[in-house]
Amino acid sequence: MVTLNPQALYPHDPRFVLRTTSYGGRGLFTNENVSQNTLILRCDSPYASAIFLDFRKEVCTQCFAYTFEFNRNSWSIKHKSAGVFRFCSETCKNSWVKCHDLDLMDRVHSAIARALKQTTKSSKSVQHWPSLPALVTRESIDAAWDMAASKISVDQAPVDMEMEIVYYVLSALIRHHAESVCSSVPLPADRAIPSLTGTCHETWESMLQLQDNELSHLRVRPDIFAVHTHVFVFLRSALQDIPELNVYFRTPNLVRVLLARDHGNSFGLFDTATQGYNEMFGWAMYPMGSYFNHDCNPNVRKARNGRAMEFYTTRDVPAGSELCISYIDTTEKVHERREQLALYWDFVCNCKRCVKDISSP
Numbered sequence: 001m002v003t004l005n006p007q008a009l010y011p012h013d014p015r016f017v018l019r020t021t022s023y024g025g026r027g028l029f030t031n032e033n034v035s036q037n038t039l040i041l042r043c044d045s046p047y048a049s050a051i052f053l054d055f056r057k058e059v060c061t062q063c064f065a066y067t068f069e070f071n072r073n074s075w076s077i078k079h080k081s082a083g084v085f086r087f088c089s090e091t092c093k094n095s096w097v098k099c100h101d102l103d104l105m106d107r108v109h110s111a112i113a114r115a116l117k118q119t120t121k122s123s124k125s126v127q128h129w130p131s132l133p134a135l136v137t138r139e140s141i142d143a144a145w146d147m148a149a150s151k152i153s154v155d156q157a158p159v160d161m162e163m164e165i166v167y168y169v170l171s172a173l174i175r176h177h178a179e180s181v182c183s184s185v186p187l188p189a190d191r192a193i194p195s196l197t198g199t200c201h202e203t204w205e206s207m208l209q210l211q212d213n214e215l216s217h218l219r220v221r222p223d224i225f226a227v228h229t230h231v232f233v234f235l236r237s238a239l240q241d242i243p244e245l246n247v248y249f250r251t252p253n254l255v256r257v258l259l260a261r262d263h264g265n266s267f268g269l270f271d272t273a274t275q276g277y278n279e280m281f282g283w284a285m286y287p288m289g290s291y292f293n294h295d296c297n298p299n300v301r302k303a304r305n306g307r308a309m310e311f312y313t314t315r316d317v318p319a320g321s322e323l324c325i326s327y328i329d330t331t332e333k334v335h336e337r338r339e340q341l342a343l344y345w346d347f348v349c350n351c352k353r354c355v356k357d358i359s360s361p
């Protein structure tokens with residue numbers, strides 16, 4: 001059971017406070033006047049992330065630089081571990097190497113490769129799998145998870161989209177393991193996890209404090225249940241001989257709470273060079289950045305800066321105001337904006353601009 005203590009979440013910065021809003025759970029408010037273009041939050045590194053499989057050769061694992069922005073086809077600097085990780089420079093490769101337990105990474109990636117060989121490839125999502133009943137409730141989701149978790153292994157390999165979630169979950173669990181090692185045996189300074197010492201203190205605990213969107217999401221997308229449970233059973237079977245990680249699969253709880261917070265809280269990773277249409281090549285969770293509610297006339301904008309996500313005010317903001325970003329393209333008309341927010345974010349936007357636009361179309 002997670003105890004929500006929102007006030008304790010921004011202890012490092014007394015300028016901001018989390019409060020419950022009348023319309024959309026908690027929101028982040030400023031205690032002071034903030035002038036335009038102020039950097040109000042910098043999240044140095046995501047807690048969990050994944051690059052879409054199609055982009056793995058083109059996106060730097062460390063700084064997320066995208067080859068397209070540099071007129072190249074792929075990054076050639078690889079880490080020997082299964083050839084999965086590509087980097088734009090030796091500096092990025094070295095930064096990544098410093099923050100990872102390479103022996104563990106090697107064993108995990110060999111285990112995943114072995115598990116993939118033992119399953120059959122299919123272009124369809126998992127077949128003959130427990131599904132959710134028509135009435136989706138907490139209880140029915142619990143029962144369906146128990147049923148799915150009672151499966152010992154899977155015959156069918158995860159499809160590409162599921163493999164991306166496999167890597168996303170792995171990134172979080174490897175990080176969670178590193179935190180537990182850090183808290184018992186402090187790592188030498190040059191092996192410290194950067195974002196634990198950076199502006200934001202992202203931890204498993206800060207991930208747990210995010211809004212749980214499992215029920216609302218599965219009501220809209222019940223098909224995602226098979227995806228999540230397939231990922232869990234596949235990973236549990238693949239990692240059974242990895243003692244550092246197999247402890248996280250004794251029950252589905254850890255993977256489930258992580259995935260329950262992925263939807264609705266994670267950020268798309270987009271290229272930063274293109275004007276107008278930006279290409280999305282992956283997604284990432286920056287827990288401290290996930291308290292900004294949406295507004296169609298936002299006073300905060302987000303900007304990815306390498307691996308970091310930064311948040312800047314778009315105008316002068318008076319003390320006491322809520323700080324909001326936009327989750328969508330706000331140049332769209334009100335009906336399109338509301339449709340997108342309902343479809344992808346499961347809420348009806350009632351921001352001042354939407355209310356005004358609806359009453360005077």
Ligand SMILES: C[S@@+](CC[C@H](N)C(=O)[O-])C[C@H]1O[C@@H](n2cnc3c(N)ncnc32)[C@H](O)[C@@H]1O
Nearest residue numbers: 023024025026211264265290291292293294347
């Ligand atoms: C990234 S979280 C923002 C923080 C969240 N309110 C909380 O308490 O953790 C996104 C979720 O906040 C709520 N939300 C954000 N903006 C909203 C809005 N304009 N109207 C209604 N709900 C909103 C929705 O539940 C959405 O899925």
